[in-house]
Amino acid sequence: PGMALLDDAIPPVLSQFDCPGASLAVQFNNRLVFARGWGYANASTGRLFEPWTANRLASVSKTITSTAVLHLLDNHKDAVSLDSKVFPLLVSALGLVPVRGDKMNPQLGDITVRHLLSMLGGWDSAVSGDPMFMSPQVAEYVHGDWGPATCRD
Secondary structure (H helix, E strand, O other): OOOHHHHHHHHHHHHHOOOOEEEEEEEEOOEEEEEEEEEEEEOOOOEEOOOOOOOOOOOHHHHHHHHHHHHHHHHOOOOOOOOOEHHHHHHHHHOOOOHHHOOOOHHHHHOEHHHHHOOOOOOOHHHHOOHHHOHHHHHHHHHOOOOOOOOOO
């Protein structure tokens, strides 16, 4: 109720961008005050897009990650900077090593926090694919089979 403006505005935008569905939730003072879905979660089956329909975070995670990293930079200036090299930090702090004995590309050592926040880390999804849509391949690479990856991986 009271959201006719959104109900009128969102469907044409979904159509304009060939998007089958979307949802919006608004929280205020730790209370959910609005939640609505528009269009289809699965157009081929006719399943409607509900406020609770699960979505991939996809690029939304970039905003969340950037905010967290900038907060870290503001509060721990002595530990990390925008020009800190990321992979050497991961190797020293977490013991990050290539899986299954592969060699790490030496160019990874030059990628900085600034590169990653600016999406200039050198990843070309047109060449290498988008890891968001490659879960089975990643699991196969890490585990040697198509089994699901675990949170420990």
